[in-house]
Amino acid sequence: DVKVTQSSRYLVKRTGEKVFLECVQDMDHENMFWYRQDPGLGLRLIYFSYDVKMKEKGDIPEGYSVSREKKERFSLILESASTNQTSMYLCASSLWQGAGGYTFGSGTRLTVV
Amino acid sequence: GQSLEQPSEVTAVEGAIVQINCTYQTSGFYGLSWYQQHDGGAPTFLSYNALDGLEETGRFSSFLSRSDSYGYLLLQELQMKDSASYFCAVRIYNQGGKLIFGQGTELSVKP
Numbered sequence: 253d254v255k256v257t258q259s260s261r262y263l264v265k266r267t268g269e270k271v272f273l274e275c276v277q278d279m280d281h282e283n284m285f286w287y288r289q290d291p292g293l294g295l296r297l298i299y300f301s302y303d304v305k306m307k308e309k310g311d312i313p314e315g316y317s318v319s320r321e322k323k324e325r326f327s328l329i330l331e332s333a334s335t336n337q338t339s340m341y342l343c344a345s346s347l348w349q350g351a352g353g354y355t356f357g358s359g360t361r362l363t364v365v
Numbered sequence: 366g367q368s369l370e371q372p373s374e375v376t377a378v379e380g381a382i383v384q385i386n387c388t389y390q391t392s393g394f395y396g397l398s399w400y401q402q403h404d405g406g407a408p409t410f411l412s413y414n415a416l417d418g419l420e421e422t423g424r425f426s427s428f429l430s431r432s433d434s435y436g437y438l439l440l441q442e443l444q445m446k447d448s449a450s451y452f453c454a455v456r457i458y459n460q461g462g463k464l465i466f467g468q469g470t471e472l473s474v475k476p
Contacts (some may be wrong), residue, residue, distance in 0.1 A: 255444075265434040283463075285463065292468075293468075294452070294469055295452070295466040297463060297465075313377075331428070341409060342408070344464075353398045353400065353410035353413055353464075354398075354408075354410065354452075354464060355406050355410065356409070357431070358406070358407050359406075359407050
């Protein structure tokens with residue numbers, strides 16, 4: 253089975269801190285994605301990447317950046333954390349234009365205080 | 366723009382059959398997917414329809430009609446463990462295969 257591993261299950265950070273969320277997948281998937289999930293708002297795409305060193309903005313990229321230096325690893329960076337970035341962050345991976353769906357990581361619940 | 370509409374809540378009893386509908390407004394997508402998410406957990410992939418028609422996977426079936434911009438997830442022989450949120454999603458052409466999700470339907474299964 254494909255595994256998508258997110259480095260932390262829970263994180264608490266202070267306003268203004270730089271925060272790194274790490275995601276690693278082990279099935280050589282081309283595509284990787286970062287979503288955030290908030291009550292009443294569903295899953296919203298922050299950034300995605302379809303190849304090493306490639307990145308595309310999703311629907312809500314403001315306040316975030318990403319890094320994909322290796323195919324298996326996709327990092328989400330909060331440059332200066334703010335309280336409105338308190339959320340559940342979900343990483344996912346998939347084959348390029350493949351049938352079927354995404355495999356999600358177990359999520360990181362980030363609280364910014 | 367692209368959007369998917371689902372009912373926000375559905376309630377059913379154990380052993381029953383329930384259908385969760387998804388209507389969409391989007392042009393050019395590879396297929397319609399369904400995901401299940403239990404409280405506090407990550408979404409897990411349930412099914413995918415690339416073509417019109419019915420796909421069956423055990424107790425779950427999914428249907429797509431591109432001409433009607435409509436799909437549904439059918440859950441049979443409901444069990445208490447099926448209580449969860451269910452999301453429909455489409456993979457968009459020419460955008461890295463990114464998924465656009467519906468807002469989710471919370472299914473409550475009662476004894």
